[in-house]
Amino acid sequence: MSEKAPDQTSIAPIDTSHIRNLVYTVRGIQVMLDSDLxxxxxxxxxxxxxxVARNARRFPEDFRFQLTEDEFEILKSQIGISSDTVHGGxxxxxxxxxxQGISMLSGVLRSDVAIEVSIGIMRAFVEMRHFIASNAHLFERIERMELKQLVSQKETDEKFEQVFDFIHAHTESSQKIFFNGQIYDAFSLLAxxxxxATKDIILIDGYVDIGTLNLLAKKQANVSVEIHTFNNTxxxxxxVATFNSQYPTLTINHTNAFHDRFLIxxxxxxYHIGASLKDAGKKCFAITLLQDEALLQELLTHL
Structure with a gap:
């Protein structure tokens, strides 16, 4: 004999919208969990x-089946529940x-509640099928739009990869040459x-003027500037006071020890700079990064 549920004096109305929220898709089939049922x-x-086990012949594999570990983990992640909630201990x-398995349950449980609940669940499944059928065209359009988005995203990703490949193949050169008239290009590179610089800038340039300070004003805040220049600057x-009032801190050191220009x-x-900063771009000159660290240290020592 099957075990009966306790008799119910009243049966609450079955909310089909609530039941629809308990229907999940596993193995491409709409199913409900035993704990929810x-x-x-x-x-x-x-x-x-x-x-159900006592009436196993009524419940073949397409009526009822047990989840695998992977299916269980996927289902938990989709509906945001813990193992205890599903397992019930x-x-x-x-x-x-x-x-089909749910429709068979009412005959196995044999209670008024089981009959009413099974009817409500069947109605929920029917409503869902009607909804899907009546909106099939809309779902198809959404699916086509999602496919277009995926194709567009793939093309965009490929374009980004091409850009990154170009950047990788054209890394910043350690030297740059400017020709007569390329004043803006030279100014942009120097700026x-x-x-x-994040801490300090040292400029060795025999000929500096307001134009030099205009370039140095492009520095980051709180970066100090030290200029080594000729006595007749x-x-x-x-x-200098005007510059320091807005872009502190600038100091001037006079020296005749250097012929070439350097930016540290x-x-x-x-960087070895072939022209004074104030004259950059007026005639052909070059900017070269000093690759040998020993040369940098020797230069600093002479300062």
């Missing part, structure tokens, strides 16, 4: 499965029931070098 039928999960993997004390960033990078 047990709550709807108002019986314990073990009793539900025990009665059990030590075995949950069973799921297809629509970008100055902006790289065109910069006045007022020019954070005591780590040194």
């Amino acid at each position: 047990a709550r709807l039928y108002q019986v314990e999960t073990r009793i539900l499965n025990r009665n 059990r030590r075995y993997l949950p069973y799921v029931y297809t629509e 970008s070098l100055i902006q790289k 065109r910069l006045t004390a007022a020019d 960033l954070d005591h780590q990078e040194a």
Whole structure:
């Protein structure tokens, strides 16, 4: 004999919208969990499965099957539940029931509640099929749009990869030459070098003026500047004070020891510059990164 659920004096109306939220897709089939069904039928999960096991011939594989570990993990991640919630304290993997299996349950449980619940579940499945059928065209359009988006994303990714490959193949050169008239290009490169400094800038340039300070004003805030220049520099004390009032801190050192121009960033990078910063781009000149660290240290030592 099958175990019966306790008699019910009243049966609450079955909410089909709630039931629809308990229907999941496993192996491409719409199913319901044994624990969810047990709550709807108002019986314990073990009793539900025990009665089904006693009537195994009524529940072939396409009516009821047990989840694998992988299926169980995927289902948990999809519906955001813990193992305890699904297992209900059990030590075995949950069973799921297809629509045909659910329709068979009412005959196995043999209670008024089981009959009413099975009717409600069947109506929920019918409503879902009607919804899918009536919106099939819309789903097809959404699917086509998603496919187009995937194709577009793939093309975009390929374009980005081409850009990155180009950048990788054209890394920043250690030297750059400018020809007569390339004033803006030269100014832009020097400004970008100055902006790289995070602590200090040392400029060795015999001929500096307001134009030099305009370039140095591109530096980051709180980066100090030290200029080594000839005694007859065109910069006045007022020019230095005006610069320091807005872009501190600038110091001027006078020396005749250097012929060439050098730009040193954070005591780590040194560039040899073929023209004074104020004249950059007016005639052909070059900017070269000093690759030998020993040369940088020797230059700093002479300062």
